[in-house]
Structure formats: C-alpha cells, structure tokens
Amino acid sequence: MSGFSFAALFDMDGVLVDNLNYHVQAWRTFAHHHGRTLTLEDYFRHVNGRVAADALPFVLGRDLSRDEIVAFTEEKEATYRQLYGPDLQPTPGLIPFLQTLKTSGTGLAVGTSAPFSNIGFTLDGLRIRSYFDAVVDASMISRGKPDPEIYLQAAERLGVPPSRCVVFEDAYSGIEAGLRAGMKVVALATTHTPGELAGCGAHHIIPNFEAGLERGLHRLDNWL
Template identity: 40%
Template structure:
C-alpha cells in the first residue's frame, strides 16, 4: 500500500531545465568554457559536484573549489528564475488531494537546500511537505538511491510504500534502486518516447493535471 509520495524538484515541481541551462550559459561564459552543453545534457538529475567535475576545467576547480563554483552558478539561477517561477501545472491541486488522502509528502532533490527552499517558497507550497532531503544532506547523489532512501525514512516509511515523481534518468534510476513501489515520470526534460524506451517509469505524464484519479498513482 502506498502511504508516501516523494518528489524530485528540478523538472518535477518546476519545469526549470531551460533556466538551469541559461544559468550555466552565463556561468560558463565567465570562465571561458565553451564545450559544456553536451556534457550537461548527460548530467541532469545529478548533484552539483558531479556536474562541475564534468563541465569545468580541472584548473578552475582547483582554484575555486567545487562548493564555491556551485554556489556561484546557483546564485545566477535564482536571480534569473525568481521573476518567472511557477509550479508545474496541477501540482498544488495534487498536493492538496494527497494530503486529504492521508499521503505524506517529501522532497528528494539533488539540488542544494537554498534552491529547494527558494522553489517551495516562491511557489507557495512549502507547507505541503513533511520532509525535505536536498543534495547537501547526502553523501551520494542520484543515480545513487541514498536520497530516496533518506526521504522515505524521514517520513517513517520504506521506499516500497512510496510513489516517486521524477523527470530525469538519474532520478528514475535512483528511485528504482531504492525500491520505490511506483515511479511517475514527467516529460519536462526528456521526450515521452525516450522515457518509455529507456527508463523504468510506471506512468508517464506531461503534467500533474493529468492525474484525475489518485488511484492511478497509488496502486
């Protein structure tokens, strides 16, 4: 029986992949990095340290440090996203229906806590979650299952009692490896055909408004 719902953030609570790409464009231009786009496309859903190791030159990492580089990039992201941020269609309604059904909710995101708080506050949904697990709280980010194992435990549940909402391959793999009962995937980052052919998603949706019956996700 499903008793909990675990939500990824980037690409799930908000459709923000394009904003992160814009932020990386601004950030990488500061350091003269030009070959970052393809590397970034293979890293969606991963933690900032892993992403920085993929796209930034080793000499820049040695000089600045991973944490400082990540903080700089995320500050750019929040600055450009704040004026236009909004939740994925149907999210607030779904969260209300889950709460009414007695389903506990948690965020399980590879993003930093500042970004998680930023999204929840700006979208007006901070009070909808019983627990928050960000990338700062774990030692291994997605596709490792630690984030979802920790988020389920924070709800005093097992992953087998939870439905996970995701958008990226790394996150879907993390949910599968954690043992999630059901994985619902949004098409905000990858096309439906790619998700169907290359991931372990149980249900693929364009947005939360498509979930007319909670039974389709709580089976």
C-alpha cells in the same frame, strides 16, 4: 511510527517547477564565464539531475576542492535564480495534486540534488513548503543520484517502506535512483519527451500533474 500508509517523494527541478531552460542557460553562462563551453549533449549527459559536486568538475575540466565546489555552486545558482525569479511558477496541476495527496493522509517529501538556497527559493517562492513532511537535499547525502540514497533517506524520514513509496522524477538519473530504491516511479515529460522516456523503466509517464490527476495517480493505494 509515522502514521503514513503511503508516501509520495518529489524531485524539485523539472518536477515541482518546469525550469529546464533556465538551468541550461545558467550553466552555459557559468561555463562561458570560466572560459568553458557546455553543449546541450554534455549538459544532459554530465550535469542534469546530478549534484554539483559531480557536475562542476566536468564543466570546469578539473578537480575541485570542497570550498571551490561551494563557491562555484552558489555562483551558478545565483545566476539561475536571477533568470528564473520573474517567471517562477508551479508545474501545471501541482498544487491540486499536493492538496489531494495531503488530504488523503499521504506522506510527502522532497528529494533534490539542488543546493539549500534553491530549495528556499522554490518551496517558499511557490508557498508550498507546508505540504511537505520532509526535505532531503544534497548536503544530507554522501552519494548523489542515480544512487538511491536520497530517496531511501526520504522514505526513512517519513517512516514508510520503499515498497509503499512513489517517486516523481524528470531526469534519467533520478528515475534510476527511484527504481534502485525499490519504489514505483512516475516520470514527468518536462526535461525529456515521452518518447525519450519510453525505455527508462518508469511505471507511468505524464506531461504534468494535471494529467496525473486525470489518470488517478494521486490514489496511490490503487496502483502500488
């Protein structure tokens, strides 16, 4: 038994950090280096929120071996870390939000499609790893978002049933994953505008965690 009555499950990119523009730039730089063109429309439709094993074949226009996926993933992510490293910072209000949840005894987990190297870059770079009781990354699952596997596994690791979990997401595929897991979903309007998110099915839409605190979304027992 975990001892947690509730759990808050966080995507990483676009949620813990507002880094969309850096990922877009890194993906487009990567595509250009390999003689390909990646439009913004293609990025949002085929790349954003998806594991590299699903995104890379589209970007490169061919099937890839497992070894190629590993190598190309690290190539692209090294470019991303170089671009974002000097500007790395938490989404506004994140630290107080995590502190409040932690103090209340809520279980906290990260469920991200990002590779392991980026998780260390973000969680350790922001010095927030200690807030989280579990981290589930792309290497631990067989099906990426929008499949609910990553959030179901995070909930299982915390010992909390899906009905008592809240997912914080920014991408359509992640929002769908949370909903399919039977969880409540809070959408952050970092990657998409509030208007674009209006029909996504999320239970709440906020611009950042400062707004989440103002709206009392850290008090999970009041609205789950």
